[in-house]
Amino acid sequence: MKISITTLRQVIRLLADPDLSMRSIGRTCRISPNTAKAINAQLVNKQLSWADLQALDDGKLYQTLFGDKKPGDSRKPVPDWIQVHSELYKRDMTLQLLWEEYRQRNPEGFSYEQYCRRYRAWKRTCKISLRQIYFPGEYIFVDFCGRTMPIRDAKTGEVWFAQVFVGALGASGYLFAIAVASQKIADWLKAHTLMLAHIGGVPRYIVPDNLKSAVLKNNKQGLLLNSAYQELAEHYDFIIMPARPRKPKDKSLGEIGVQIVQRWVLARLRDQVFFSLDELNTAISYWMEKLNERTTRTYPNSRFQRFFELDAPVLEGLRSDPYPYSQWRYQVRVDESYHVDYEQHQYSVLYTYAHQHVDIRANDEFVHVYYQRQLVASHTRQIGPGRTTLDEHMPPNHRLFREGTLEGLQTWAQSIGPSTVTFLQRSLEDKRHFASRLKAAQLLRREAQKDHWQGRIESACTHALRLNCLGFDRLRGIIRTNADSRQSTVPTVKVIEHENLRGADYFTTTSEAP
Template structure:
């Protein structure tokens, strides 16, 4: 039985099972192996043309095809209509498109000249085998972005006459082969992430998956099964909502699109710039961008259209939208909180909550802010400082440290004055004796806290004795208070009267000859 009669027989069977047997659409789909959507379309057309079961005797397959599909080619023919396999292959790259769907569209267009589904799939597989090996890799629209660096570098003459090599970043979309390229000073992490940001802006959206090479800036530890990504690269992926799947080590076929894209950039862009001398990175990128436009507009040799046309048809509609703000590079460093509840970044110390002492944390250093994360939760934020020093948030200190930090010389002297002038004199002497007033805080607080055990009057008299005798140790004042010396009466100063020098009982030196 011919393929076209098989197709029309299935349409008749769908109408019989629905109009006569009264089966549900899903029951008909299970029995005829036709998709639910196609059955719904057939029944909708039958309802529009007011068909009922049994069908009229004069309604043969050709007439039925013309009634249901007026625009189709219903002419009987011995030779089947060959699908355009290149168009079929391109349609399969779109999300949600299957061979079953394309075959059903094909049978509706050529109901009397079509292959069966199994023949359709077999002939497509035969056609696919005759294509280039790279065609065997199916790339969904907007799915993968392949990333790599070109091997050759481009020399740039700097202002001082120094020649610096510039690396060439290349990114290629899988479905359309639409290519982006730019020059950067290096392949370091900031340049690597910055190139990603500019590539996403060039494409106008984000793919679902990034497939980079095992560059150290992107992959901290290369592994066939469990590669470890750089934390900053993970942060960029999270910002744009993309996944990262590095190519397996020593498996260039995993990123064949990038390999071909790099080759094209080297041949069609770098080779044409080999005789030019560049004096800035911006000048080089301007030339690359002009030649890149030409490369993407160049027609394919074996396929209809160009990279730009395929990009507009396939990848652009499938790309996810860009976030509101572009990713800002943040350097990430791991550290352990010191006993003084501070972490160090570039010779500057930043405080964290004191309960995190000894814990491993992540320092995220942006252009303006330093953020500290513990267990993926932000615990501290500071304005970034570019000079050696210490930045401490008062709330991060323990309660005892916070109270100690609140003391000043003025506060200590006000407290001492409230206890008595001699106490103030002793405290002032202590503050002046040290090279830095803070060195005397403890001994002054020790004296002032004695008011918990002694009244201010005794404390003031004890300080008077200490001031008079030059005692500047706290233990001396404590000894005076313990011995109650401060409670003894003041010594009497008796004025000694002068005796007459000419008294008869007074002998002088002349009496001892």
């Protein structure tokens, strides 16, 4: 069974942790320990680490680690022993016949002796139930309650239902609960962030159920996590270990925690009317504190006491910067004009990526575009319809055309100075000469770039505006003759005083009436 690139990256990241065994890595990534061991051997032989491979795109990672050969699971295919066991209950069915059918599907599979021996070994273990032991600071089990809580809009009276997120620590049984608006990925990640802030640390593993906000695929072919959830795990440095589908014992502590919260907290709030999430969470927080401080005959120490004695001292430190939530969109096609659409706004990528499929990651400030996990474009987030195009993303012929447009000339003028902007605007105001002057402006720009006198344009435009000369030929003449830098040579004439010259007093003196 070949493993996906996502699983391969996860295996390499986990191999960097010296405390994890091959068996635990295999269990986390849904691969055999031998496959994890084979990948580790490649890393050791080539002296590679997660830091070396993390930034590589998918193709280069495969080539660096395996050359032209892609990794695969070299084990012989293992039969579904539950299915084999069920088939044997059918009339006249034998292990011999089941093995023959197995070998027809898998010519390189087990021999008959190996087949029988493995079936008997599986049969001996199928009735054994293991009581799981969780070490302090290792596990948190998370899930949503099946019961929702109504919230009434104070203005309209409309009722909507909040989801209640629950986290249960493995060693102490300490419980955390908070109400969020939905089970969507944004609320799922928000609940995790608030939970980690509440307990003041990070566990080694978080075990979710297989809801879409956490797991996109979890089957025999591999495990595929939601990218935003995986980013959260990398930000806080914990390992996501989803429960296996239809294996309730994998998350039994989480289900017990959900049941306790529903019966001990939510049931008490059934008759209260809440008008906001904050009101609901205030009530939940009050009863959760009571629940965690509660003692029983079986557990004389409260969950709160066990948390501070067991889990709190060994939790990993919590990062001071909270996780910046980003929304992902996958396999977005780049159109023929080398733009991608996000929230009705188009953003450019390098023109060579036209017709390719890329991933978009967006937050409140930026939009990032990735091709095979490599960042290929970054833009400031824009709200509403429109188009954002960077010059460096355009092919040369498109760039030349854009530079000659009115928009391109205005951008060029702004890069030089305010007088250049004013000169261009006033020169193009006369619609009768718009086309000819636009062409003259294009020519002036090319000459300025070619002859390296672009730094003279701002001073020349200031001089031309002072003289009210709005022609580009006159502007070119000012630049070439340095007219803007010459001082006025007209001499100042001194006034000669004589009897006909009247001073200021003459005009301010008033004569008396006769």
